[in-house]
Amino acid sequence: MTTDASVTAARRPGEQALTALGLGAPALDPADASAHSFPGGGKWRTEVPSCEGPEALAVVLKESSRLDVPIHRISQGSGVWMLTDAEITEMVEATNERDIELCLFTGPRGTWDIGGSVRSDSRGAGLRARGHDAVAGCVEDAVRATELGVKCLLVADEGVLWTLHRARQAGIIPADTTLKVSALIGPVNPASYSVFEHLGADSVNVPSDLTLDHLTEIRRVSGAPMDMYIEAPDDLGGYIRMYEVAELIRRGAPIYLKFGLSRAPGIYPWGTHLRDVTLDTARERVRRGRLALDLLARHGADGDMAPLGSRLPGALNRFPTEGSA
Secondary structure, rough: OOOHHHHHHOOOOOHHHHOOOOOOOOOOOOHOOOOOOOOOOOOOOEEEEEOOHHHHHHHHHHHHHOOOOOOEEEOOOOOHOOOHHHHHHHHHHHHHHOEEEEEEEOOOOHHHOOOOOHHOOOOOOOOOOOHHHHHHHHHHHHHHHHHHHOOOEEOHHHHHHHHHHHHHOOOOOOOOEEEEEEEEHHHOHHHHHHHHHHHOOEEOOOOOOHHHHHHHHHHHHOOOOEEEEEEOOHHHOEEEEEHHHHHHHHHHHOEEEEOOOOOOOOOOOOOOOHHHHHHHHHHHHHHHHHHHHHHHHHOOOOOOOOOOOOOOOOOOOOOOOOOOO
16 A cells, blocks of 8 residues: 555546546535544554454454555454453454454443344334443443453443443553444434543444535544444445545544445354354455555545554543542
8 A cells, every 4th residue: 555645646536537528526625624633643544343253353364464454453243242251362462463453342232132122113222231230241341351451342332431431530441441432323413423522432433324524513523533434234324435435534534444344244243153254254344445445545545544553542522520620
């Protein structure tokens, strides 16, 4: 992947040909661009999601080396509770060797709860943690995972997010643990995005159907890192935004480019009965990343990637917790 702007001048897709035909687009408005970046520099990081266990992780790491796909974060969707201590330790060690952040999902959530409202036509209550016991399960997962060396936790409930934020302030989990809000509850307006930041989110997954203007609106109120599927799984809409990657970065920075996969079977909760499809889709997600990076390079927009190994979000706005100033 080239980062030398002199090799390929920045351009928009099809710009020269359309301009020659009298169909050129209006000039980009600098006021639309995000004023934010990651600490230490860079506008974008990469994430490979749905990496369900050590074997899938090994496939992702091998394929990322073969295709030269830089990875900042690897995330898992089935949950901490679906992995043994030995499996988590193996994943931690493998990602630490490559200086990649490993993010595991916390605890029971709506899809694996006895509550039926999430399966109703209105999908009432969403995929949140129902009742005290579900929150307790998420906290149990968080403590166990961080004791095994995991530094990033994926959360799908506002109450769990606030509880884990308080837990890291109290020293129950390490203070440098990062909390990532799941696409399952992703906010769709600047006010709600800001609320998640204040509740303790270090990165927030927004739905992949938000418009470019929506991203600009969010960036006018919050600099919290954004996660966005460049290609979304079918159960999240199946949206494919590859040709917009450069503009997503310009509007949404700091942003994690998530290389998801549409037209693929669901694999949560993962187990060895889903081994083949899990490994095949893990491999293809990395290839999708290569395609997105190639598009950025062709459009002269592959600069400003955050340094590999960077993971912290920088200073963010938080609600005061008990005992805080």
